Amino acid sequence: MLTLNTRRLEGFVVPGELDKIFPSVLRAHDFLHKHNGPGAGFTGWLELPSRIQDSFIQETLSLAAEVQRDSEAIVSIGIGGSYLGIRATAEFLGGGKLPIYYAGHNISSDYLHRLLDSLKGKRTTVVVISKSGTTTEPAIAFRVIKKFLECRYNGEELKKRIICVTDEKKGALRKIAGREGYRCFVIPDDVGGRYSVLTPVGLVPLAMAGFDIASLVEGARKAQAEYALCDLEKNACYRYAALRNILYRQGKKIEVLASFYPEVFYVAEWFKQLFGESEGKQGLGIFPASLIMSTDLHSMGQWMQEAERTVFETFVEIDKPHNDVIIPEDTEDLDGFNYVAGKGFDFVNKKAYEATSAAHFEGGVPNMAITLCKADALHLGHLYYFFEKACGVSGYILGVNPFDQPGVEAYKKKMFALLGKR
Ligand code: PA5
Numbered sequence: 001m002l003t004l005n006t007r008r009l010e011g012f013v014v015p016g017e018l019d020k021i022f023p024s025v026l027r028a029h030d031f032l033h034k035h036n037g038p039g040a041g042f043t044g045w046l047e048l049p050s051r052i053q054d055s056f057i058q059e060t061l062s063l064a065a066e067v068q069r070d071s072e073a074i075v076s077i078g079i080g081g082s083y084l085g086i087r088a089t090a091e092f093l094g095g096g097k098l099p100i101y102y103a104g105h106n107i108s109s110d111y112l113h114r115l116l117d118s119l120k121g122k123r124t125t126v127v128v129i130s131k132s133g134t135t136t137e138p139a140i141a142f143r144v145i146k147k148f149l150e151c152r153y154n155g156e157e158l159k160k161r162i163i164c165v166t167d168e169k170k171g172a173l174r175k176i177a178g179r180e181g182y183r184c185f186v187i188p189d190d191v192g193g194r195y196s197v198l199t200p201v202g203l204v205p206l207a208m209a210g211f212d213i214a215s216l217v218e219g220a221r222k223a224q225a226e227y228a229l230c231d232l233e234k235n236a237c238y239r240y241a242a243l244r245n246i247l248y249r250q251g252k253k254i255e256v257l258a259s260f261y262p263e264v265f266y267v268a269e270w271f272k273q274l275f276g277e278s279e280g281k282q283g284l285g286i287f288p289a290s291l292i293m294s295t296d297l298h299s300m301g302q303w304m305q306e307a308e309r310t311v312f313e314t315f316v317e318i319d320k321p322h323n324d325v326i327i328p329e330d331t332e333d334l335d336g337f338n339y340v341a342g343k344g345f346d347f348v349n350k351k352a353y354e355a356t357s358a359a360h361f362e363g364g365v366p367n368m369a370i371t372l373c374k375a376d377a378l379h380l381g382h383l384y385y386f387f388e389k390a391c392g393v394s395g396y397i398l399g400v401n402p403f404d405q406p407g408v409e410a411y412k413k414k415m416f417a418l419l420g421k422r
Helices: 017-033 054-070 084-093 109-119 136-150 155-160 172-180 200-208 213-226 236-249 262-279 301-306 345-362 377-398 406-419
Strands: 002-005 073-077 100-103 124-130 162-166 183-186 254-259 287-292 311-320 367-374
Touching: 002 236, 002 377, 017 236, 017 377, 054 200, 054 213, 073 109, 073 136, 073 200, 084 100, 084 200, 084 262, 084 377, 100 109, 100 136, 109 136, 124 136, 124 200, 136 172, 155 162, 162 172, 162 200, 172 183, 183 200, 200 213, 213 377, 236 311, 236 367, 236 377, 254 262, 262 287, 262 311, 262 377, 301 345, 311 345, 345 367, 367 377
Parallel strands: 073 100, 073 124, 124 162, 162 183, 254 287, 254 311, 311 367
Antiparallel strands: 002 367
16 A cells, blocks of 8 residues: 655665664654653544544535535635645545635735635635634634625524534634534544544545545554554554654754655645654754655755755655556657657656656665555555654654644744734
């Protein structure tokens, strides 16, 4: 389902280094599986895939059928973990039955204005997602969008067009939902924002938009079983976590998640939140960055090839695309590209990957590749769990609590002071 190729680490990671780091991996594994490490209260994502009830999936799918019958657009309001997994999944899979518009992830007035403009005349259902229920960006966007809906609908019709995903008891959103009688889905207490894509945070809006949430969960269940054992040879997820720490200790402070598939763009954004918030603390942490090729080969390619050698690269490859496009023969061959006529775009794309990975390696950038057999919901669910567990293990190897994010509060305090919040 997923393979990890590490041949282009040769010379950077010497034999024996995995054995040396193994005790830290084992400690991380025990912290996670015994739920007794730092931040243990937020490790519920570990068994989450197998805990998801089929009855919950059925309930969500019947809500989705109702929404799809009565709507032409969905607005998903949320930020960080309450936004990125939804967008990553929707953009990776493409299609869906209803378009998703996103709000609450920025405070740009022009953005919101354009969004409201494009909703005019469209039957709309809103899903507002916030674990804390108090985050400024989605809260104020929800105020505006709620008013917008109130101008068009009332009574039961209005009520059924607002769906909340939040904490079971706490937070302003829970209070509003209770007061107004909105339908509400619960985010488990023991799963933090950036680990929440497989909770109602991701599953409810994605089902509403017509994505295959059952396969997403199934893929994660397979990953949960596959990455359960602490064995660096058999467990690719642990091997990846260990290798990135070995590279970090050698001064490779930046990890670039790179892909030749543009549908990976938001998966990389999700990855950056996952690893950035989990590891970037106490003066430590690999800086997670991302590049989408070939676009970025013609901008950041220079940097990757020749800049400061403080970077390693992890490619996300897709073995079999859904469709291929054949390059046509041209009788005159004025552009000189008949030498690839008859070949598929995917053939050329894969050669571009091979060439880039070799060139970067020779230029001093160790790189690995995670290859998914297919770009579908099953494989994406698997990849989400792979990265979540790798992140938990990697954070513990690094020596931090991978499940808190104290630094996120700093800007909020200053912003509240500037806004005059009492
Ligand atoms: O990882 C986290 O916990 C945060 O980045 C949150 O996802 C983000 O701040 C949104 O929080 P909430 O869902 O409480 O509105």
